Amino acid sequence: MIRRLMLGALAACLFALPVPVSAGLPTEQLRSAIDRVVKTLDNPALKGEARVAERRAAVRKIANDIFDFPEIARRSLGRHWAGKTDAEHEEFVGLFADLLERSYIAKIDTYGGEKITYTSERAEGDISVVGTKIISKSGTEVPVDYRMLKKGDRWLVYDVSIEGVSLVSNYRTQFNKIIQTSSYAELIKKMKSKQQGEFTVEEKPAAKPKTQ
Amino acid sequence: MKRSALDVAVGVFLLVGILALGWLSMRLGRVEFFSAPGYVVVADFPSVGGLKAGSAVEIAGVEIGRVDAITLSDYQARVTMSIRRDVQLQEDAIASIKTRGLIGEKFIKINPGGSEKLIKPNGKITEVEPPVDIEELISKYVFGKV
Numbered sequence: 001m002i003r004r005l006m007l008g009a010l011a012a013c014l015f016a017l018p019v020p021v022s023a024g025l026p027t028e029q030l031r032s033a034i035d036r037v038v039k040t041l042d043n044p045a046l047k048g049e050a051r052v053a054e055r056r057a058a059v060r061k062i063a064n065d066i067f068d069f070p071e072i073a074r075r076s077l078g079r080h081w082a083g084k085t086d087a088e089h090e091e092f093v094g095l096f097a098d099l100l101e102r103s104y105i106a107k108i109d110t111y112g113g114e115k116i117t118y119t120s121e122r123a124e125g126d127i128s129v130v131g132t133k134i135i136s137k138s139g140t141e142v143p144v145d146y147r148m149l150k151k152g153d154r155w156l157v158y159d160v161s162i163e164g165v166s167l168v169s170n171y172r173t174q175f176n177k178i179i180q181t182s183s184y185a186e187l188i189k190k191m192k193s194k195q196q197g198e199f200t201v202e203e204k205p206a207a208k209p210k211t212q
Numbered sequence: 213m214k215r216s217a218l219d220v221a222v223g224v225f226l227l228v229g230i231l232a233l234g235w236l237s238m239r240l241g242r243v244e245f246f247s248a249p250g251y252v253v254v255a256d257f258p259s260v261g262g263l264k265a266g267s268a269v270e271i272a273g274v275e276i277g278r279v280d281a282i283t284l285s286d287y288q289a290r291v292t293m294s295i296r297r298d299v300q301l302q303e304d305a306i307a308s309i310k311t312r313g314l315i316g317e318k319f320i321k322i323n324p325g326g327s328e329k330l331i332k333p334n335g336k337i338t339e340v341e342p343p344v345d346i347e348e349l350i351s352k353y354v355f356g357k358v
Binding site: 074075077078079080081082124127140141147159161163164165166168169172173 | 258302304306308323324325326328338339341342343344349352353
């Protein structure tokens with residue numbers, strides 16, 4: 001009888017023990033997306049210089065599933081988002097997604113077997129913060145926090161903090177500076193020229209005779 | 213008769229002196245009894261590293277409030293601040309703890325957002341950035357981890 005009671009108490013204790021990493025829905029969804037990215041990068045069929053475009057397209061597809069680009073763009077533009085037309089919003093979201101792709105997906109390409117651990121999850125209403133750590137081969141730990149927003153039954157990332165520095169905050173400051181010192185049109189022009197700078201290197205000489 | 217008039221004068225002088233001293237200490241100590249302190253918002257930071265009650269809250273370098281208190285809540289630092297009534301904060305405003313200069317005092321910088329929803333009095337700023345610990349960063353990337 002006493003033994004049974006003790007066993008019951010032990011079981012109760014086990015169930016009551018706080019799980020160190022609460023594998024909530026946001027963590028699960030993020031983990032599945034990151035696992036897919038890692039798998040894509042490790043895929044021998046997609047390795048090598050010749051497959052860069054293919055590999056990036058695959059990564060971007062996964063990124064679209066877990067990142068809420070319109071939300072990231074809206075938050076990054078901050079005060080200047082309001083008062084723009086839907087068409088302008090759409091144009092900005094497209095340009096911004098390209099900008100992020102150029103700056104980050106290219107970096108993801110250099111992935112070389114770093115370990116990713118999921119350290120914490122804090123939820124508050126519709127917002128959840130999933131803490132992760134990227135551990136390099138030399139043992140350097142870089143904390144990366146994903147802030148996620150609930151959209152239906154999906155949790156989508158709307159901000160990423162690396163070493164506590166927020167992506168949205170960084171872009172918001174930069175965009176605000178450009179808009180205040182010149183204009184919104186100037187910002188769009190800048191983003192467009194950056195976008196073209198990468199793809200239309202061969203087209204430039206062809207366009208030259210036109211202007212002359 | 214004459215003597216009591218002198219007494220009254222001294223008394224009044226002393227009283228005025230004490231009041232002036234009180235006013236001075238209130239000004240220097242930044243104690244606000246009379247002016248409306250504004251509305252209160254809170255924000256939870258993973259770390260506040262050196263922020264203190266009385267630290268400034270700024271937007272674009274302009275002081276819009278002060279830190280009232282810093283308490284521990286669920287192993288995070290909960291910063292309670294009062295914001296001037298004429299300043300509205302959007303729901304997606306980002307509160308970051310910054311350092312003045314390289315080794316100066318800490319303050320909270322608010323990066324205003326674009327959301328139509330505003331943070332109500334006693335509301336919470338959900339988007340936060342903890343201070344960057346430069347020392348820790350340097351040691352991490354210079355020496356690596358064990």
